[in-house]
Structures are given as structure tokens and as C-alpha cells.
Amino acid sequence: KQEVTQIPAALSVPEGENLVLNCSFTDSAIYNLQWFRQDPGKGLTSLLLIQSSQREQTSGRLNASLDKSSGRSTLYIAASQPGDSATYLCAVMDSNYQLIWGAGTKLIIKP
Amino acid sequence: NAGVTQTPKFRVLKTGQSMTLLCAQDMNHEYMYWYRQDPGMGLRLIHYSVGEGTTAKGEVPDGYNVSRLKKQNFLLGLESAAPSQTSVYFCASRLTWPRGSNQPQHFGDGTRLSIL
Numbered sequence: 018k019q020e021v022t023q024i025p026a027a028l029s030v031p032e033g034e035n036l037v038l039n040c041s042f043t044d045s046a047i048y049n050l051q052w053f054r055q056d057p058g059k060g061l062t063s064l065l066l067i068q069s070s071q072r073e074q075t076s077g078r079l080n081a082s083l084d085k086s087s088g089r090s091t092l093y094i095a096a097s098q099p100g101d102s103a104t105y106l107c108a109v110m111d112s113n114y115q116l117i118w119g120a121g122t123k124l125i126i127k128p
Numbered sequence: 129n130a131g132v133t134q135t136p137k138f139r140v141l142k143t144g145q146s147m148t149l150l151c152a153q154d155m156n157h158e159y160m161y162w163y164r165q166d167p168g169m170g171l172r173l174i175h176y177s178v179g180e181g182t183t184a185k186g187e188v189p190d191g192y193n194v195s196r197l198k199k200q201n202f203l204l205g206l207e208s209a210a211p212s213q214t215s216v217y218f219c220a221s222r223l224t225w226p227r228g229s230n231q232p233q234h235f236g237d238g239t240r241l242s243i244l
Contacts (some may be wrong), residue, residue, distance in 0.1 A: 053235075060235035060237045060238055063232035063234070066230060108170070110229055116173070116233070117170070118171040118172075
């Protein structure tokens with residue numbers, strides 16, 4: 018059974034720092050890996066989607082990598098800003114086309 | 129463009145009561161999903177639909193029923209609410225074209241449901 022783990026559960030860093038969020042999964046048979054952002058009291062917003070054949074995707078200050086063989090993905094945030102404060106979730110699409118979710122990393126950027 | 133709209137946003141029920149959560153999307157998406165989110169856990173899929181008139185069970189379907197009579201609407205019903213169903217419920221939808229399974233899901237803002 019696919020399991021997705023995100024470490025750490027919470028992270029607090031000063032504004033301006035570059036940071037990395039981690040996501041690991043147990044079964045490498047995935048169609049894609051997705052990173053989402055969730056703001057308090059809100060739904061989830063898709064940030065990046067990496068197809069199984071890809072190694073990374075970039076959007077602005079965000080860069081996500083995928084290493085299927087090791088079951089790992091990282092989300093790199095450059096020059097963090099207070100507006101980046103949110104919970105970041107990763108999910109993998111398994112062989113049944115269902116998304117399996119991590120519990121998320123709560124990120125706080127201190128001004 | 130409203131995207132995915134969930135109603136109601138909040139609800140408190142007593143054990144044994146029934147209710148229906150409504151999800152509406154205006155993006156002509158084929159696939160629709162109902163998830164629940166509990167503290168310290170990832171989202172878990174309750175039911176989903178791949179098109180009008182179709183529904184299928186997800187990971188945690190017990191105690192819930194769904195219907196998709198119109199393409200834009202996906203209803204989640206609780207027949208006899210239990211305290212274990214206290215959660216935040218999210219609806220999502222996605223296209224299947226042009227990138228098939230590589231289309232991202234679009235989420236509503238959630239329904240916060242408490243069962244006393």
C-alpha cells in the first residue's frame with residue numbers, strides 16, 4: 018500500500034531564507050507527484066505537478082524535484098516571504114489513478 | 129469564474145441526523161472527488177465520479193453516499209451522522225484532457241462538519 022510521508026511536520030524560518038520541504042513515498046509505481054498549498058480555512062491550490070517521466074518542475078520561486086527510484090521529492094522555495102506561510106502538501110497518483118496524500122508541512126515565514 | 133463551490137461552509141449535526149453536502153463546478157470537468165481531512169493525516173478519498181451518472185468508492189466510503197445526476201454537481205450524503213464523521217470535507221474536480229491523469233485537481237474551500 019502506497020504511503021506518503023512529509024518531514025518536518027512544521028517549519029519556521031526567517032524571511033529571505035531558501036528552504037526545502039521533503040516528501041517520501043513507498044511505492045515507485047506512480048503516474049505523477051503533485052505539490053499543493055493550503056491556506057487556513059481554505060481549499061488546496063495546485064503548485065506543481067511532476068510527471069513520472071520528469072525530474073523537476075519550476076514555477077517562479079518554486080522548484081520541485083522527483084527521484085522515483087528513491088521514492089523522494091523535494092520542494093525548494095527560494096527567497097522566502099511571509100506570504101509563503103501556509104501548509105504544503107504532496108500527493109502521488111498511484112496505479113489506480115488515485116491521489117495518496119501526505120499529512121503536510123506547516124510553514125511559517127517570520128518577517 | 130467561481131471554480132469549485134461547496135455548500136454549506138459550516139454545519140453542526142447531532143448524532144443520527146442526516147445531511148447532504150453540495151459541490152458545484154463551472155469548469156466542465158469530468159472527474160469529481162470527495163475527500164475528508166482530519167488533523168495530522170493526509171486527505172482521504174471518500175467517493176469519486178468519472179462522469180455524469182457514475183460514482184465509485186474511494187478509500188473510506190462507509191457511512192457516505194454520493195450522486196452525480198448533473199455533470200456540474202456532486203452530492204455527498206450522510207444518512208446517519210456519527211461523531212467519527214466530524215471532519216473537514218473537500219470537493220475537487222479535474223479535466224481528463226489534454227493531459228489525462230496529469231491534469232491537476234481544483235479544490236473547493238471545504239465544509240467544516242461537527243457531529244455532536
